[in-house]
Amino acid sequence: MKLSLKPQETFRDDYTFSNSDEAILRFPFPFPEDSYMYSVNMEPHVRGGASPVYNAMFDIDEHYVGDMADRAITLDQDPLRCQVLPHMETAEWDTLELLMENLANDYPEHFSLTKNDDEWHWINRPLDIDQKFTFGREETLPFGPFEYITRQVQGDFSLQDQRDNNLYMDGGMVTSQADWSLNFDVGMSFHEWHGPVPLAHESGVFDRALQYLLRMQCGKPVRRLNWTMTANPRLDTSPENYPLWGPEKAAITPENVGHRMCLRVELQTLYRLPRSNAILFSIRGYLIRLEELAKVKKWAVRMHRVIRDLHPRIAEYKGLPRYRQYVVDYFAPHDDGRVLNAGIGPEQDGI
Amino acid sequence: MSKNRPVYEPFALEPSGRAHLVVTSLDAPPEGIEDSFDNIEVWTVKHNGPGVPVLAAGGVRPFRSTTELLAQLGHRLGRETAGLRFYAIGSEAFIWDAYNIGIVAGLHPSEISLHRAGPLVRRVYCSHCRTMIEGVPVNIVSCPSCEAALFVRDHFSRRLAAFMGVKVDAEVPGEIPAAEVFTS
Numbered sequence: 001m002k003l004s005l006k007p008q009e010t011f012r013d014d015y016t017f018s019n020s021d022e023a024i025l026r027f028p029f030p031f032p033e034d035s036y037m038y039s040v041n042m043e044p045h046v047r048g049g050a051s052p053v054y055n056a057m058f059d060i061d062e063h064y065v066g067d068m069a070d071r072a073i074t075l076d077q078d079p080l081r082c083q084v085l086p087h088m089e090t091a092e093w094d095t096l097e098l099l100m101e102n103l104a105n106d107y108p109e110h111f112s113l114t115k116n117d118d119e120w121h122w123i124n125r126p127l128d129i130d131q132k133f134t135f136g137r138e139e140t141l142p143f144g145p146f147e148y149i150t151r152q153v154q155g156d157f158s159l160q161d162q163r164d165n166n167l168y169m170d171g172g173m174v175t176s177q178a179d180w181s182l183n184f185d186v187g188m189s190f191h192e193w194h195g196p197v198p199l200a201h202e203s204g205v206f207d208r209a210l211q212y213l214l215r216m217q218c219g220k221p222v223r224r225l226n227w228t229m230t231a232n233p234r235l236d237t238s239p240e241n242y243p244l245w246g247p248e249k250a251a252i253t254p255e256n257v258g259h260r261m262c263l264r265v266e267l268q269t270l271y272r273l274p275r276s277n278a279i280l281f282s283i284r285g286y287l288i289r290l291e292e293l294a295k296v297k298k299w300a301v302r303m304h305r306v307i308r309d310l311h312p313r314i315a316e317y318k319g320l321p322r323y324r325q326y327v328v329d330y331f332a333p334h335d336d337g338r339v340l341n342a343g344i345g346p347e348q349d350g351i
Numbered sequence: 352m353s354k355n356r357p358v359y360e361p362f363a364l365e366p367s368g369r370a371h372l373v374v375t376s377l378d379a380p381p382e383g384i385e386d387s388f389d390n391i392e393v394w395t396v397k398h399n400g401p402g403v404p405v406l407a408a409g410g411v412r413p414f415r416s417t418t419e420l421l422a423q424l425g426h427r428l429g430r431e432t433a434g435l436r437f438y439a440i441g442s443e444a445f446i447w448d449a450y451n452i453g454i455v456a457g458l459h460p461s462e463i464s465l466h467r468a469g470p471l472v473r474r475v476y477c478s479h480c481r482t483m484i485e486g487v488p489v490n491i492v493s494c495p496s497c498e499a500a501l502f503v504r505d506h507f508s509r510r511l512a513a514f515m516g517v518k519v520d521a522e523v524p525g526e527i528p529a530a531e532v533f534t535s
Contacts, residue, residue, distance in 0.1 A: 192508075195507070242478070243499065247523075
């Protein structure tokens with residue numbers, strides 16, 4: 001897969017992050033219809049489909065280098081953003097294998113993996129890493145196997161142990177989250193960690209989703225899209241650092257909303273792991289400034305309708321009320337009342 | 352109420368138990384339970400003047416604080432064999448602390464029953480500086496360590512026996528709504 005990487009860009013302070021025209025057109029726009037409500041919108045995660053970000057098992061994009069540098073900064077300030085409970089060691093190695101094999105397979109010009117029994121050789125060219133290690137022997141890596149590999153793959157990850165007919169979040173690497181805390185949630189059951197989400201409990205969405213996930217099979221990953229909005233292209237929107245990013249939300253005005261406000265989409269993928277029977281959950285975030293999104297006509301029109309008609313409790317949970325009207329007003333001039341096709345594709349070839 | 356919150360049944364002794372240990376953060380157990388079975392032991396929290404313990408009497412053993420009670424609980428449960436029924440009665444923080452000690456001591460969840468009693472107060476975890484704030488009766492509380500005014504989210508961790516607290520005026524400092532008393 002052809003992929004050119006940007007040199008380092010920043011996701012804090014001066015926020016030099018931006019999307020190229022190619023990155024805009026491959027953005028996983030999350031709204032196939034003009035309105036939005038929670039649903040169990042899962043489908044098999046097979047290569048290909050409605051968005052180019054589905055073309056690899058784990059999508060790497062032009063922001064890779066800056067993204068990983070930002071994770072390293074966050075971990076340096078708070079090492080507890082990565083935690084794995086001791087009984088998950090097998091799942092850690094499962095994760096490392098799954099990620100290394102798929103990255104080497106999907107992006108051979110950037111990553112390579114050579115195996116000689118348990119003696120493995122991993123090369124990550126963009127991050128200038130050349131590591132020989134023994135699979136299953138933690139002391140041969142500079143970090144635990146889960147932390148080692150998730151420092152090199154975009155997106156947050158959590159590890160779910162399956163027992164007592166439930167899933168328990170018994171590990172994770174969480175540095176770019178939409179306002180949830182691994183340190184608070186670690187060890188929780190499925191319904192516990194979803195506790196704060198409004199509406200979906202009452203409609204049985206979580207009961208159905210849990211039943212679906214408990215039956216997931218190895219080699220048959222699934223995916224869904226989720227979304228929120230973020231003031232500035234900041235990855236670390238954690239509860240821990242809310243006193244840092246909260247004021248940036250309040251600084252949004254009708255004048256700067258197009259440049260500063262970002263739609264934040266999560267490609268969520270789930271994988272049953274072979275040895276541990278645990279589930280790896282990847283939460284791969286994509287950011288796009290509203291002024292970038294507005295370059296795609298269909299998306300601009302649809303954004304206007306979705307945000308305008310959003311259920312108030314969902315808007316509140318996603319932290320939108322303070323600037324929701326600015327977003328609606330920003331996109332309103334784009335909405336000429338046209339009928340849009342269902343689906344998430346941009347339906348244009350260039351910007 | 353969100354579904355992640357535990358639901359508590361009314362207190363009742365389980366007749367199938369070989370022995371019963373009841374611990375409570377209150378100064379007295381539910382009335383009459385000492386006499387309901389032969390093999391019942393009750394731990395309470397009560398003191399007789401500053402720092403002065405109340406002597407154990409008639410199967411009831413008072414501790415000077417919940418901290419003292421919980422500190423001895425692991426040792427007590429570690430000596431048990433199968434057939435014990437373990438009950439914790441009191442604040443949500445206390446009963447989940449007791450539950451977690453019970454699990455570490457090797458009890459099965461089905462051998463433990465939890466019952467909330469006493470004032471509706473919560474333990475709150477400060478997301479920013481990780482301080483635990485005990486006995487909070489309203490949904491906005493000031494962190495004694497980092498001084499953030501915290502909104503108490505309806506999000507409970509059984510592991511920490513605490514609710515999540517997040518700075519309420521992070522977006523506009525000083526924009527703090529009126530606190531509401533907990534009703535659950």
